[in-house]
Amino acid sequence: MQLSGVGVSPGRVAGPRVVVAADLPEPASSPAPDDLGAEAGRIGPAADAVAAALSDRARSVSGDARSLLETTAAMASDPALVAAAERLVRDRSLPAPRAVWEAAGEFMTALQAAGGYMAERARDVADVRDRIVAALLGVTPPGVPELTSPSVLVARDLAPADTAGLDPDLVLALVTAEGGPTSHTAILARALGIPAVVACAGVLDLDSPGLTVDGSAGTVTPSDGTVQARPRTARASWDGVGRLADGHRVKLLANVGSAADARAAAAAGAEGIGLFRTEFCYLAATSEPTEEEQRAAYAAVLEPFAGKPVVVRTLDAGSDKPLAFLPMGEEPNPALGVRGLRVAFDRPELLDRQLAAIASAAADTGVELSVMAPMVATAAEAAWFAARARTAGIARAGVMIEIPAAALCAADILAEVDFVSLGTNDLAQYVFAADRQLGAVAALNDPGQQALLRLVGMVAEAGQAEGKPVGVCGEAAADPALASVLAGLGVTSLSMNAAALAGVGAELRSVDLAACRERAAKAV
Structure with a gap:
C-alpha cells in the first residue's frame, strides 16, 4: 500500500520506522489550588527553565538549527503567554498546568484564524505549551527519541525544537501526517538535505518495520526496514550576499x-x-x-x-x-x-x-x-x-x-x-x-x-x-x-x-x- 503526501524535500531513501511520541494529554482542571498566588507563581519559573534549556541547545548548534531554537526559546519566555496563564489561575482557580494549556490554546486559536504562515506557527506554540506543562508536572516532554541507527522519523507533526536538533547522519527521512510546505519540518528538511513528505494521511496507522520515502514524488511505502540511502552531497557555504555565480544580484x-x-x-x-x-x-x-x-x-x-x-x-x-x-x-x-x-x-x-x-x-x-x-x-x-x-x-x-x-x-x-x-x-x-x-x-x-x-x-x-x-x-x-x-x-x-x-x-x-x-x- 502506497500513501501519498506532499513532497517538500527531494530524495528517495528506505529504512526502519521510528515514531515520535504523541503530545501530552490535556492536564486536569481540578482540584483547585489551595494558594492561587503560589500556584500562579510557578508558571514564570517553569517558562524560564524551558527557555533556558532551549537557549542552551541553541548554543550547541549553528546555522538554521540555532536560529529556530532561539526563536522557540523567545516564544517560551513570552510574557504575554505567562501573564495570560497566571490570570487563569487567579480568575478561575485552575492548576498551573491547565492554565498554561488553556492560555496557549487561545494563542493557537488566534494564529489558526489568521491562516497561512501564521496558522502553521500554532504548532510551535503547542510545542512550547507542552514543554512548560511538562516542567510544571515534572515529566519528560514529548519529542524525538534518541536515535542509535539511521531511521525514518514519523510524526503527527514536528515542532521547531525537534527538527532543529536532528542529526542528518541518523535521520534518513521525515514523514508527518500533518504540516505543510511552509512548516518547520519542510524548511529544516530542505536545509539539511533530508528527504521529507508532509500531509501524509494514514502514515501513523502503518505498522510495517520500515518505510520507503520519496520526497520528490511525495510517496511513502511500507518496507522491511532495510536501509537504502543515497549519499548526500555537501551543501556549499553561503557568504551572506544573494547573487548568482556570474555576479547577477538576487x-x-x-x-x-x-x-x-x-x-x-x-x-x-x-x-x-x-x-x-x-x-x-x-x-x-x-x-x-x-x-x-x-x-x-x-x-x-x-x-x-x-x-x-x-x-x-x-x-x-x-x-x-x-x-x-x-x-x-x-x-x-x-x-x-x-x-x-x-x-x-x-x-x-x-x-x-x-x-x-x-x-x-x-x-x-x-x-x-x-x-x-x-x-x-x-x-x-x-x-x-x-x-x-x-x-x-x-x-x-x-x-x-x-x-x-x-x-x-x-x-x-x-x-x-x-x-x-x-x-x-x-x-x-x-x-x-x-x-x-x-x-x-x-x-x-x-x-x-x-x-x-x-x-x-x-x-x-x-x-x-x-x-x-x-x-x-x-x-x-x-x-x-x-x-x-x-x-x-x-x-x-x-x-x-x-x-x-x-x-x-x-x-x-x-x-x-x-x-x-x-x-x-x-x-x-
Whole structure:
C-alpha cells in the first residue's frame, strides 16, 4: 500500500520506522489550588527553565538549527503567554498546568484564524505549551527519541525544537501526517538535505518495520526496514550576499512576524526584511492597539535591521482572519470576501493609524522603509494605497500580487507603485481553487506548478518593462531548487524563513543567469 503526501524535500531513501511520541494529554482542571498566588507563581519559573534549556541547545548548534531554537526559546519566555496563564489561575482557580494549556490554546486559536504562515506557527506554540506543562508536572516532554541507527522519523507533526536538533547522519527521512510546505519540518528538511513528505494521511496507522520515502514524488511505502540511502552531497557555504555565480544580484531577504523572527533572520545573514507580517500586534488584542503601542511593537522587530531595507505589510485581516476588535460578520466564502486591503476601504482611519506607527518605528530604528498592501486586485486599489502611504510620509509603496487579476494586470499596477511582491502561497490557492490549509489538495499548492510559474514570469516581465523590482515572498522563495527558476524568470529578490536562507543562497551561487533562464524556460 502506497500513501501519498506532499513532497517538500527531494530524495528517495528506505529504512526502519521510528515514531515520535504523541503530545501530552490535556492536564486536569481540578482540584483547585489551595494558594492561587503560589500556584500562579510557578508558571514564570517553569517558562524560564524551558527557555533556558532551549537557549542552551541553541548554543550547541549553528546555522538554521540555532536560529529556530532561539526563536522557540523567545516564544517560551513570552510574557504575554505567562501573564495570560497566571490570570487563569487567579480568575478561575485552575492548576498551573491547565492554565498554561488553556492560555496557549487561545494563542493557537488566534494564529489558526489568521491562516497561512501564521496558522502553521500554532504548532510551535503547542510545542512550547507542552514543554512548560511538562516542567510544571515534572515529566519528560514529548519529542524525538534518541536515535542509535539511521531511521525514518514519523510524526503527527514536528515542532521547531525537534527538527532543529536532528542529526542528518541518523535521520534518513521525515514523514508527518500533518504540516505543510511552509512548516518547520519542510524548511529544516530542505536545509539539511533530508528527504521529507508532509500531509501524509494514514502514515501513523502503518505498522510495517520500515518505510520507503520519496520526497520528490511525495510517496511513502511500507518496507522491511532495510536501509537504502543515497549519499548526500555537501551543501556549499553561503557568504551572506544573494547573487548568482556570474555576479547577477538576487537579494535574499527574510519573512518575519515577530521580534524573535527578526533576530533569527539577522543572525542567519538576511540582507533585509522582504515581508514583515504585522498581524502579531493585533492577534491577542481586544481593542485596536494605539499608535504608540504599534510603534513600539514594530520598532522591536525592525531594530536588528537598522540601515537595511525592510518591507512592512499592512494589516492582513478580515472575515477569514478575524480580530476581536474588528467585527466583520459572517461571509459564505471568507477567502473571497473582505480581507487584506479591502478591510481599509470602509475603515481608512485604521490603515492611516497603522501607517503612521510604521513610519515612526522606521524613524526610530533607521531602517530603509517600504510598505506594501495585501490582497490588491486592481491598479485603482494600488494607487489608493500608495497615496495614503505617501501622505503618511512613506516614500516607497508597493503591493502584494496574490490575486490572479493582479498578476494579469501587473503592468497597470506597477505604473502606480514602486515595487510588487508575489505571495505565491495565496496566489497558488486562488489559481488552482485549492485551499492551502487542506491536505487533500495540498499537491495543487506546489509552488513549482506550471501555471503559477507562468504568472510569476508575466509579473517579472512587467517589472522589467517598468524598471521596478519584483520579489517573491511566498513558499516558492524558500525552495533552493526553485530559486534558480525564479531568478531565471526575472525575479529580483527572494524573501523566506530565516532557516532557508543559507540553502537558497548556496544554490544560487552555483548557477549563472544563463542556466537560470534555461531552467525557467523548461519549468514554464
